Amino acid sequence: MKFAFTTKGDPKSNTLMHKMRSQLLEFDLIYDEDQPDIVISVGGDGTLLYAFHRYSSRLDKTAFVGVHTGHLGFYADWVPDEIEKLVIAIAKTPYQVIEYPLLEVIIRYQHGGKETRYLALNESTVRAVEGTLVMDVEIRGDHFERFRGDGLCISTPSGSTAYNKALGGAILHPSISAIQVTEMASINNRIFRTVGSPLILPSHHTCMLKPVNEPDFQITIDHLTLLHKDVKSIQYRVADEKIRFARFRPFPFWKRVRDSFISDKN
Template sequence: MKFAIRSRGDQSSNGLKMKMKNYLQEFDLIWDEEEPDIVITVGGDGTLLYAFHRYKHRLDKTAFVGIHTGHLGFYADWLPEEAEKLVIELAKTPYQIAEYPLLETIIRHIDGGKEVVYLALNESTVKTVDGSLVIDVEIKGERFETFRGDGLCISTPSGSTAYNKALGGAIIHPSLESIQIAEMASINNRVFRTIGSPLILPKHHTCMLKPKEATDLKITIDHKTIVHKDVKSIQCRVANEKIRFARFRPFPFWKRVRDSFVAETWES
């Protein structure tokens, strides 16, 4: 089996990366950063996001597993002190695959040039470079509303615990193939009106965002920010591709939610 390891870059993460690399090679696993069968991330959820975008061209061939060297992560479920155990599992045990849905975002421009396609593991956001965003929201080809406000966040189920949650969006189990649209500071008064609630769309529903005027839009894809000029439309839907996680033990989603947000801290 071929493997690669991505580190957060701090001293402890880099040290653990080298230790695991040496151990895995002693078990005759092959180090291959270009075409790995499995990618191990050492750091946090941000490290896994970077690894996902590094290998998004081979999601059907590469699985991911994470060690968190900071706070508890939603993607990284192994502790640093469990690194040797993970090495043995990788070398000796067939793993199960857990697949999570992704967000596909397609940007089309007024000049009719080549469309740009992005995949997001967590979310995509849409804002203007200056001023309020004024944009028509279409669902399944029909106009739903005209949004006015700071911006929109379109998230995956696994990303529903990230920026989406801060915006008041729902937390969605990643087994549900869906996307969620959450508003950022919408303008609601006697003249302007939006739904004011997050919208959850199933896999077969497509959302189309169409700016009311030609403007530069600041679009994020997970941790990346891209400015697109003269945007005609932004199409969002559940992607055909999925991210694949290597599982050697149960990793209950609701336990992660509880431990991250509502678990009590007991004082001795």
């Protein structure tokens, strides 16, 4: 088996990474940063997001596993005290593959510019460069509403516990193949109206955003912030690709939700 690491970069994470690497090499596993079968993320959820984007071209060949060195994470199910156990599991135990849905983002441009495509593990957000965002929202090709407000957040089920939750969105179990559209401070008065509630779209539905006035936007793809100019439309749907996690033991989603937001243990 070929393995690789991503690390948060702090001394604690780097020390754990070097220790695990030495132990895995002793088991005759192969270190390969370019074509790993398994990527071990040491840090937090942000570190795993970085790993996902680094290996997004190998999602059908690479599985991810996380070791968290700070607060409890949604993607990292191992702690530093368990790294010897994890090393033995990686070296000796066939792992279960768990797949989570991803968000596909396709941005098309005016004047025939080449479209760009992104994958997001958590979410994508859209904001105006200045002032209020005004967007026509289409669902399955039909006009749904004209949104006015600070912005829109489109999230995956696994990302529903991140920024989406802070905006008042629902928490979705990652076994549900869907995306969620959540408003950021929408304007609602006698003249302007939005639905005001998060929208959960199944995998065969597409959400299209079309600019009404300004064509330039700040668009985030997980932790990446990008300025896109002369935008014609932004299309969101459940991606055909999925992220694959290597599971060596149960990692119940609702337990993670409870431990992260309700339980005193962290």
